[in-house]
Amino acid sequence: MKKVYVIGTGMTKFGKLDQSGRELAIQAAKEAIQESGIASRDIESTYVSNAFGIGENQLHIGPIINSALGIPEVPSLSIESACSGGSAAFNQAYIALSSGYYKVALVVGYEKLSMNKTPENTRYFAMASDHWYEGINGVTFPGLYALMASAHMHLYGTTEEMLGSVSIKNHRNGTFNPKAHLQKAIDMETYLKSPIVASPLKLYDSCPFSDGASALVLANEDFNFEGQERIEVLSSARAGSRATIQDREELTGIPGAQIATQKALKAAGIELKDISFAEVHDCFTIAELMALEDIGFFRKGEAGKATLEGQTAFDGKIPINSSGGLKAKGHPISATGIAQIVEIHDQMLYKVDPHRQVSNPSIGLTHNVGATGGSVSINIFRRSR
Ligand SMILES: CC(C)(COP(=O)(O)OP(=O)(O)OC[C@H]1O[C@@H](n2cnc3c(N)ncnc32)[C@H](O)[C@@H]1OP(=O)(O)O)[C@@H](O)C(=O)NCCC(=O)NCCS
Known part of the structure; x- marks a missing residue:
């Protein structure tokens, strides 16, 4: 397998934005190419993730991005994997580059949701659940994660304050990320x-x-x-879980995350203790606690207490979501998995605000979940020597 590097990153601000989805995607792509110092014509393939382009009457955006970059002849692949689409696109590019099929690839993820009101977006998102068992019965994503939170609270004594400490930490980190959607610190009372x-x-x-x-x-x-500044991709692994949570043996963790973590560690040739920081999929606060336990940073039922104690703060034992996470940085579905990698890259190159810079950004991990875990990606990165 050939070594693969991230040599350029681009990211728009996240939030309720005026631009169209295609404008945002092209802006991020141009930024990444500029930072990498390559010429657009060096790109041999483009991998684009988007889930809700239909809301803007736009599917198959790859050729549009490539045309805007002046490389219409370059092939593109459109990828949808619910909230893990960005890291699924990254994984496809990684496979092509590590096998030697291509030398240079562009990965883009974008979403445009703000033209819809919350009820419409909630209904769209529910389409990523198992429609015939969940969606059709009115289950929403907040509802599905609420079931997991209830089970975690019941079985492990996880408290509201523990969930709140995830939110407070991520909102705090978001205030030092100028691209975050919600740049507002909160306290426990507000939570x-x-x-x-x-x-x-x-x-x-x-x-x-x-x-x-x-x-x-x-x-x-x-x-x-x-002379490009770069970070090395040590591994990129994906796994799945039963799509419908009623079919799972437990509700308090995501089996695909546990499997993908083991695959990623093995492929990287490292142990969990070598990871110095991580960006994890906190679509809801309970999802961050489950991620920490699925990956194995904390034993089952202990991530809440550890978060309350500050162990996952940017200056804690294992910094988690220094970007502000999905909670505060925002969650433009298909952009999320890639934005997690942007944070790992910027941390490793000491490009972030010192108030959220982790002290030892040597090996970083990203954890990105599609829906309730039907698809999960774990990627591991190392500062390039
Ligand atoms: C939480 C939620 C219901 C809030 O929706 P809403 O009440 O319609 O909120 P609005 O979009 O009208 O925003 C109202 C205000 O709340 C703020 N706000 C919205 N969502 C917020 C959130 N999740 N956290 C904190 N503040 C939020 C907005 O910034 C806005 O503030 P402002 O008035 O100062 O501008 C909605 O964001 C939601 O459903 N989130 C979950 C998304 C989801 O399921 N994703 C998939 C994960 S698997």
Whole structure:
């Protein structure tokens, strides 16, 4: 297998934005190409993720992005994998580059949601659940994660304050990320008093609906590097779980995340203790606690207490979601998995605000979940030497 590097990153601000989805995608792609220092014509393939382009009457956006970049002849692949689409696109590019099929690839993820109101977006998102068992019966994503939160609270004594400590930490980190959707610190009182969305989950347990785009330029070791700042991809693994949560043996974790983590660690040739920081999929606060336990940073039922103690703060034992996470940075579905990698890259190159810079960004992990875990991606990165 050939070594693969991230050599350029691009990311728009996340939030309720004026631009169209295609404008956002093209902006992020151009930024990544500019940062990488390559010429657009060096790109051999483009991997684009988007889930809700239908809302803008636009599917098959790859050729549109490539045309805007002046490379209409370059092939593109459109990828949808619910909330993990960005990292699924990254994984496809990684496979092509590590096998030596291509030397340079562009990965783009984008979403435009703000033209819809919350009820419409909630209904669209529910289409990523199992329609005939879940969606058709009125289950929404806040509802599905609320079931998991209830089970975790019941079995492990996880408290509202523990969930709140995830939100407070991520909102705090988001205030130091100029691209975050919600740049507002909150305290426990604000968290506890916030309105219920799907009991026990409240407003401040939930990520917002965001517009945004992110992009990466990847190159393998055969590329003629000219001093590009880069980070190495140590591994990229994906796994699945039973689509319908009623079919799972437990509700308090995501089997695909556990499997993908083991695959990623093995492929990277490292142990979990070597990971120094991570970006995980906190679509709801309970999802961050389950991620920490599925990956294995904490034993089952202990992530809440650890978060309350500050162990996952940017200056804690294992910094988690220094970007603000999906909770505060925002969650433009298909841009999310790629934006997590942008954060790992920027942390490793000391490009972030010192108030959220982790002290030892040597090996970083991203954890990105599609729906309730039907698809999961785990990627591991190392500062390039
Ligand atoms: C939480 C939620 C119900 C709030 O929706 P809403 O009440 O319609 O909120 P609006 O979009 O009208 O925004 C109202 C205000 O709340 C803020 N807000 C919206 N969502 C927020 C969130 N998740 N956290 C904190 N503040 C939020 C907005 O910024 C806005 O503030 P402003 O008035 O100061 O501008 C909605 O964001 C939601 O359903 N989130 C979950 C998304 C989801 O399921 N994603 C898939 C994950 S698998």
